[in-house]
Amino acid sequence: MESFDDIYLDLSKQPGKCRLAESGLGWKPSGGQTFTLDKSEMITAQWSRAARGYELKVIARNQGVIQLDGFRQDDFDTVQKCFKVWYAVELVHKEHALRGWNWGKTEMGRNELTFNVRNQPAFEIPYTEISNTNLAGKNEVAVEFSLPADGEETGTNGHLGGARSKGRKMGGAVDQLTEMRFYIPGTETRKGRKKDQEDGADEEDEGEEEDANAANVFYETLMDKAEIGEVAGDTFATFLDILHLTPRGRFDIDLYEKSFRLRGKTYDYKISYDNAKRFFVLPKPDDVHSLLCIGLDPPLRQGQTRYPFIVMQFKRDEEVNIELNMTDDALQTKYAGKLQPRYEAPIGTVIARIFHGLTGKKLFQPSPLFVSHHQQSGVKCSIKANEGHLYCLDRAFLFVPKPATYISFENVAVITMSRVGGAVSASRTFDITVALRNGAGEHQFSNINREEQNPLEEFFKAKGLKTKNEMDEDSRMMAAALSADPDLAR
Template structure:
């Protein structure tokens, strides 16, 4: 049985009758013969800390018991009110005009009559007593209300989802819709602090709990009829034919409209079409706004605030053809169960764009002077990075000038397990792209170990580096690095003051001896014959050996071989230095026969 804690009785504030408004003195309601009604231990919007809430004729307010900012709501903003069972007892859910759904949790059952009377007398609103469905069914009917999505079972709500808590929605399949929930940057921020206050902070309620719901999926089979709206906004009459549409698609479009996911305040300043993303894989259109940017793909659609961007890196790919832009996000981007803390885009260096910024001259001069230009004509990677820097004010990080690879590039080719990519040396960190995108700050590095892994020949051509992290963090290993990059990397590590251990010097003698032994075996004919197909790695040796073996096989297995080449006695009589091959061939036959 679940346990419920009992809360203290509400505190009444007595005020002299002379201070009451005249119209309130005439109210024939003895329980409301006060200017305010106060209740202790009330939680606002799933907040972690309780507070005091006070109702008055002009509105109501909530203040944390341990100090903090107060949230208030004018009585003219109240549209509806609902009473229902909740986690900490009973809650009053208020629907406001500007702040959406506001929850007050922690009331006792005997508080219902008093709260219902004050809502009726002071606000002219009925407090509806609503019971939730407790059957536990996972199928029901979804209804879109003014401020929240309700999932009903047997005409009773099983749960409600405020639109302000939905950050994104996507079609996860033909009949499946995924709904992502907002996550606050700080777990202690529940929207009840600061100037935003309470429900005015979009997507802050989820910070109230230790465990947070991040995604929910709805399976919606079948089709539904979609009525076209007339020009005046009214729905078409029942006599007119309605358009048949996939039910999941209709649910998705309706939720996008209700939650205002596709809408971004302000106009689009710049748009870049069909940009290749290596992480997550796919092509997205990029729309740049004043405070955010949007990724529009065929399946997924994301709106990312500039405040969520923690890092912005421009990395020239070592192939002399592409430039990579990596964007670090916190909280990370999510696709189902996969989290992407970094976006990695790829641009062609020779692809140039002509772009006129969609911004009024007054705004450009007042807010973005010396930050943005009205017209751009440059490589697309340069235009994207310049506009992003101007709008967000973020610093652009580029590879360190202190490092140049053996091939005069900013990065070196390597692998993380089976994933190939490039490791870039920055001034204060290392960055591996594209997958898995890995950022390693130099402040967290305890030491770097350079070692060889594999056989003698493989180890002589490549080596590995391992970053040992401070504080017991997991180490990072990068393998299959070209042997020629050892000295540039080692010089960079020492220049940055990173403790470096070179284990390759210990086994250099063994590697050299193994390589010389392989050279001696390759130059020996008997060695080549004994190794058989091992010489297939060398094309020149393979051609010589194949030609010789074909001639020998033809002579040894030819039926006319003995009669054409003569008897052993004839070979002995005709021996000498003039025909050394004829004397040695029988030895090969005898050796083969053994």
Template sequence: METFDEIYLDLSKQPGKCRFVETGLGWKLGNGDPFTLDAAEFTQAQWSRASRGYEIKVYSRNNAVVQLDGFQQEDFERISKLFKNWYRINLEHKEHALRGWNWGKADFGKAELHFNVQSRPAFSIPYSEVSNTNLAGKNEVAVDFSNPANGDETGTNGHLGGARAKGRKTGAARDQLVEMRFYIPGSTAIKEENGENGDAGSDAENADGLYASNAQVFYDTLIEKAEIGEVAGDTYATFLDVLHLTPRGRFDIDMYEKSFRLRGKTYDYKIQYESIKKFMLLPKPDEIHILITIGLDPPLRQGQTRYPFLVMQFKRDEEVTLDLNMKDEVLEKYGGKLQSHYESPISTVVAQIFRGLAGKKIVTPSKDFLSHHQQSGVKCSIKANEGLLFCLDKSFMFVPKPATYISFDNIQIVTLSRIGGAISASRTFDVTVTLKNGQGEHQFSNINREEQKPLEDFFEAKGLKTKNEMADDSSALLAAALKEDADLASSEEEHVVMTRGSADEDDESVDEDFHTESESDVAEEYDSDHVSSGGSDEEMADADEEKPPKEEKIVERPKKKQKTGK
């Protein structure tokens, strides 16, 4: 027996005691359940530098990777001998790449993906930590990592799975790596698999055969190694080309025993049923479509965007016939929640299968609320996003974007108010929901005034504290509207006068300075009776020679305007 103290198992937060015996190894933290691994399961072992000293990686036959961290450098010879004598395994010494290069070669091992720089591993990714992968671009592959339910789940919880529990290792860290992207240029030749009708999808075909991008090959290999998608088991049901409003796009839905998969042209998601926290069936007011809204925790992640809700849209009158791909003995395990044959509207079939496999209750709009048009949803907006607000028995739900769920237990007060001018405010109103403990508020805008009475009755029926800031005096509202109309009319008249200039004077006003026969003692400049007040006869003679005949100038209109200007 060899015992080592202060050893961390699979990045655990607390160190425990590690013990090697001829039949295998064991690790225990305090009074907790021990983790053991039989010697018959050992296939390979590595020794390398790690974050807390030196680390031993043990690869087992079931593709699990056990990490033991915290050894000292002088322990290598001692541990190497016991691995060789007891387990008949050579403890391989691995040197890490220390150049810091981000350009290397990906090597798919039996249990891990190795990123090698100059034939040395820079880092390794256990397949058990990969939750999903997507083609983020033509030459780019995104890899998503599993998130633990909470920070206490570190893969060392005894019989709960130990080091083989998917996504538990990351729970040990304060900060978690949630996504990594690989840029993989180039293409590679592939073999035609389907004979004459072989199809490589987006692959290009030339005289030399079929080619696939290296990114596509990397993506397909990782899906197989990390057991994403079809590898998860038999498909019980499949629904093709289902429209999703959140996230936007069309996805095929594959339903398995413990998870379901969304397959799109760009993104591919695998979601566990245990991640489903809410399941809602919401009829749209257009009486054509029905929305299925699924609440997820942890939320679906697409790059930097998180989607805590999936919103699917189905047509009410679209019928579907489906036979579950499930044996009778398996069907009996669900206690009548699932049927072998379905022939109903597609929204009903999808909801019933989700209800049976996920074990979640289907929530529908409250019977205590009907809108002015006898519908379950009310049209409104959150900021610039238009959508529908549904009143449920214990909560509000706004869909499709941003999908917002508000529990009645978390509401402090509901405020009804008018925003905007008097005319627009008379037609619509806003509902502001203030949350408890300073958690903020949600404002639903542009609700039709006809929905005020049904909403107020619903708030009262559910015992919600409300505050009405809307003016009850309709005469004051009318006066404000009339005043707004009057101000608008006067501003329009002012604008017309300013833009027309002197045209109004010609059309409507009398030019008082203009007379057909002058009554003034001072003669006009070109009158025959005009005499200059100062100037000799010689000057007048010169002026007469330079100017055209005086009689022609008397009838010219432009000169009247010139006189008017004076």
């Protein structure tokens, strides 16, 4: 047995002891669980200079890329001998490109994407760390990396950082790379599908070759290699061409066991159910549409833009008839009472119910205590120049679609109702300013119809929210001014 101290596994925060034995290798941190890798799992091994000294990188059959960093230069001969004699695996010494060039050639291996500069790797990205990829332009591909939901959610031991946390390795670091973009110009020749060979050997022609956009080829290959979307297994249900107000566009929705996927013409998103924190079913005040809002943490990212909410819009009278792609056994054991084998109802209701069944999370609806002047659940208003609707829920306010704003009643210090400006429209509309506790800022909802004042005031009172009505003060001052001048009073 050979033992090495101060070795870091998969970018872990804390070091551990690495041991090589005839049966395989192991890594044990102080106060954590042991990681082991059987010798039958090992395919290839690589030795290279890394952040904390020298890194031993092992490609395993089932566990993908395993990185062990912190070896000394003198350890190479010992490690190489162990791998050759015990594991029958050659330890390859690989030099990284240190030129600092940002152009090179990508190579997609079995477990990772390698960026080579002059046939030397500049960096490697394990596919497990890639959460999504999008065509950001005609020749540009954006690659997004997995983010931990919070600082602790980085593996079996939070204090260890990224150790044993495939897909969240980098979460243990102070700073984390979240997105990388590749500019890939030109076209690439690729073979089409082969013809059916049932008619004999004459049809053995190679598939027709076609020129395709190089960025598209890279994108499709990476989607396939990183198993984005497909990793979730078979789709339980698919809904085509669903209108989304945030992010704007039409997306196909694929629902899997542990995640769902939005497929658009330009962008694809894969979202874990763990990241979907809240679901809201909201009737739109036009009596025609309904909204399904999904609160995400961490938010969905599209370049520099973050979307903390997904907002879908459906027609209330658009019915759908769908049968879930799920075995009777799974329905009865895993989702007993949560999902039905078949749904026939308005499409928005069906999608919401399936989400509820798969995630087990509650579907929030507007509070029955609030009914607007027009017998609706939402009130039309604006945040700055963006028009939308404010919904009063049992424990929070929600403004949709853009910018989607969620305000919990627990965080509300005071609500001020005021009339802005001296124009004629000021008498028809008013504003609400929601000040948050502990000086955390405020939210202003403007251009609310004056008829909604009483229903809103009654709701605030029912919920015990502190309110301040500046409009009544203005009205009293106006009445006092009128009564002081007999001519005006008439």
